[in-house]
Amino acid sequence: MNANTTIELTQFLFEMTTKSEREWLENKTKTNVLDLMTAFVAAPRFLSKKNISYDDKAKGNLIPHLPGYQVDGWSLVRLARVWLLLQIPQDPKEECIKNIETLFDTAELNELVALYSALPLLPYPWEWLSRATDAVRSNMGFVFDAISILNPYPELYFPESAWNQLVLKTIFNGKPIHLIYGLDRRKNKELAISISDFIDERFAAGRKIPPQILRLLAPFSNEEHSSTLIRMFASEESGEKEAAALVCFESKEPKLRSLLANQPELELSIQNGELDWSKLESIA
Amino acid sequence: MCQNPNEPKKNPSHFESIEHSEDTPTHRDLLWEDYENLIQGMRFFDPHIHMVSRTTDDYQMMVKAGIVAIIEPAFWVGQPRTGLSSFKDYYSSLVGWERFRSSQFGIKHYCTMGLNSREANNERLAEEVMEILPLFAFKEGVVGIGEIGFDDQTVLEEKYYRLQLELAKKAKLPVQIHTPHRDKKRGTERSMSIAIEHGLDPSWVVVDHNNEETVKSVLDKGFWAAFTIYPFTKMGNERMVSVVEKYGPERIMINSSADWGISDPLAIPKTAALMMQRGIPKEVIRKVTYQNAIDAFAKSGQIDVRDFDLEFSPDPNAKFHGNSVLRGGQQPVVNKNSLFIQ
Ligand SMILES: [Zn+2]
Numbered sequence: 001m002n003a004n005t006t007i008e009l010t011q012f013l014f015e016m017t018t019k020s021e022r023e024w025l026e027n028k029t030k031t032n033v034l035d036l037m038t039a040f041v042a043a044p045r046f047l048s049k050k051n052i053s054y055d056d057k058a059k060g061n062l063i064p065h066l067p068g069y070q071v072d073g074w075s076l077v078r079l080a081r082v083w084l085l086l087q088i089p090q091d092p093k094e095e096c097i098k099n100i101e102t103l104f105d106t107a108e109l110n111e112l113v114a115l116y117s118a119l120p121l122l123p124y125p126w127e128w129l130s131r132a133t134d135a136v137r138s139n140m141g142f143v144f145d146a147i148s149i150l151n152p153y154p155e156l157y158f159p160e161s162a163w164n165q166l167v168l169k170t171i172f173n174g175k176p177i178h179l180i181y182g183l184d185r186r187k188n189k190e191l192a193i194s195i196s197d198f199i200d201e202r203f204a205a206g207r208k209i210p211p212q213i214l215r216l217l218a219p220f221s222n223e224e225h226s227s228t229l230i231r232m233f234a235s236e237e238s239g240e241k242e243a244a245a246l247v248c249f250e251s252k253e254p255k256l257r258s259l260l261a262n263q264p265e266l267e268l269s270i271q272n273g274e275l276d277w278s279k280l281e282s283i284a
Numbered sequence: 285m286c287q288n289p290n291e292p293k294k295n296p297s298h299f300e301s302i303e304h305s306e307d308t309p310t311h312r313d314l315l316w317e318d319y320e321n322l323i324q325g326m327r328f329f330d331p332h333i334h335m336v337s338r339t340t341d342d343y344q345m346m347v348k349a350g351i352v353a354i355i356e357p358a359f360w361v362g363q364p365r366t367g368l369s370s371f372k373d374y375y376s377s378l379v380g381w382e383r384f385r386s387s388q389f390g391i392k393h394y395c396t397m398g399l400n401s402r403e404a405n406n407e408r409l410a411e412e413v414m415e416i417l418p419l420f421a422f423k424e425g426v427v428g429i430g431e432i433g434f435d436d437q438t439v440l441e442e443k444y445y446r447l448q449l450e451l452a453k454k455a456k457l458p459v460q461i462h463t464p465h466r467d468k469k470r471g472t473e474r475s476m477s478i479a480i481e482h483g484l485d486p487s488w489v490v491v492d493h494n495n496e497e498t499v500k501s502v503l504d505k506g507f508w509a510a511f512t513i514y515p516f517t518k519m520g521n522e523r524m525v526s527v528v529e530k531y532g533p534e535r536i537m538i539n540s541s542a543d544w545g546i547s548d549p550l551a552i553p554k555t556a557a558l559m560m561q562r563g564i565p566k567e568v569i570r571k572v573t574y575q576n577a578i579d580a581f582a583k584s585g586q587i588d589v590r591d592f593d594l595e596f597s598p599d600p601n602a603k604f605h606g607n608s609v610l611r612g613g614q615q616p617v618v619n620k621n622s623l624f625i626q
Binding site for chain 1: 372375376379380415416418419420422423424455585
């Protein structure tokens with residue numbers, strides 16, 4: 001967290017608030033830490049219930065060192081809570097950690113959402129790692145989304161196993177994986193193996209496969225995947241066919257490349273740039 | 285609770301009186317099924333009930349009897365808590381799991397937050413609790429500071445009662461006062477005069493567990509007078525009817541205070557049925573079993589009656605922390621006619 005972040009976020013927040021809301025927020029920064037923490041809890045009593053929306057092109061990057069971190073669609077209360085967390089004194093370190101831990105321990109659902117949303121901006125980021133991986137285990141939908149969707153924290157701090165768990169759970173929950181921040185940057189072999197197993201299980205159960213998950217498999221595909229891909233080409237779901245084609249196209253295995261030769265139309269549309277992974281993204 | 289109701293108890297509940305423990309419930313001979321139809325279509329608000337100690341069956345009966353919303357005050361769970369974490373977990377359950385469970389039955393759940401008088405006597409722990417209490421008092425759906433006040437009327441009870449009155453003022457929340465079982469009359473007077481001393485507007489204070497001895501003074505001073513219909517106690521619902529007949533409906537409200545003791549989560553609808561039977565006007569009944577409680581606690585800014593005016597269709601498939609109210613093998617209420625299990 002650096003000073004610039006606070007300035008940008010403050011400016012943005014204050015653009016969204018009324019005069020009296022702004023005054024209430026500003027007053028909170030002038031008091032003691034307990035008042036600040038209480039303000040975090042009490043925010044819905046003093047701020048309007050509206051949601052924030054902005055044109056992200058016009059806004060550029062809200063947090064310069066975290067491109068793509070966005071607050072579009074958040075409630076004003078959530079944004080204000082994140083901002084209030086950044087006002088908690090960072091020194092001494094133990095005090096700061098204790099205060100934030102207390103907020104976690106006493107939080108209700110909406111407060112948890114704000115806390116997890118703030119993680120990539122909080123000081124001492126490594127201290128929140130176990131909280132963050134806990135959130136992935138949570139089955140509270142809003143909490144899971146707060147850590148997994150458009151949140152830079154997992155990409156920056158999760159070890160591979162926790163990262164993979166997050167991606168797999170996102171798939172299990174039927175949520176759009178392309179909204180995971182840094183998804184393409186953290187593809188890995190272990191994850192590809194799990195994805196492959198998952199696809200086989202779905203086939204066995206006669207269930208559909210969310211086609212875009214194959215993007216995680218593509219860079220690690222090998223001959224073993226040919227039978228899976230053949231089945232997908234035979235599928236009645238166009239998305240499954242298209243995903244199989246994209247895997248073959250990206251593959252360096254001649255055997256997989258040759259599968260694509262049997263699908264000239266799909267091959268052509270990939271070559272023409274008409275078909276890519278983004279066509280398979282769906283907001284569930 | 286495995287106690288014989290005819291024996292004095294070491295840990296009497298809200299409204300029990302050791303001296304009068306031979307009292308029997310005044311309404312036990314009335315068969316509820318025979319009277320249920322008297323209150324068809326009425327809706328009730330129970331401003332004092334401890335659902336944490338109640339079962340899912342209770343929720344089902346409550347909703348069937350017309351209870352649309354409840355307030356769960358933070359109180360004594362039957363044995364003293366030994367550490368701050370238990371308080372945190374308990375308070376969290378009031379705004380978390382219990383609220384969720386209630387919503388599964390279409391009942392709107394609010395709560396009041398406070399350090400109870402019994403546990404105020406553990407000073408070390410009480411200090412710690414007071415530190416985290418503001419973090420709970422300001423949460424959404426918290427409609428008051430409660431239930432606070434006196435139990436044994438000790439010095440420490442007074443200290444934390446006063447501190448919490450200050451918190452209520454700061455948080456702009458109504459106060460829900462628990463009045464003691466022993467020496468009730470003096471305890472009630474003392475609670476009220478301290479509240480006034482701290483500058484609280486009596487119209488922001490609900491004095492709970494009243495009886496014929498205390499009601500006049502409470503009303504005269506401008507406080508809300510709540511009555512707890514709790515079996516084996518001084519206040520059965522037949523006498524409640526007489527109180528309403530005598531004092532009218534202004535600033536009077538009825539609750540069940542149902543908890544882990546022998547108590548009745550249907551105390552309000554049953555009392556309403558009895559009042560109907562005795563010919564008390566419907567509007568009077570509506571006030572004491574619904575509207576007054578809303579008026580008193582809506583000062584918190586946290587109650588929107590539209591939340592329970594709307595036709596409620598809870599989603600039985602919803603989960604809280606990954607847990608459903610429904611256990612293995614149980615089917616959600618919806619889709620029960622489907623042969624397919626997907
Ligand atoms: Zn109680």
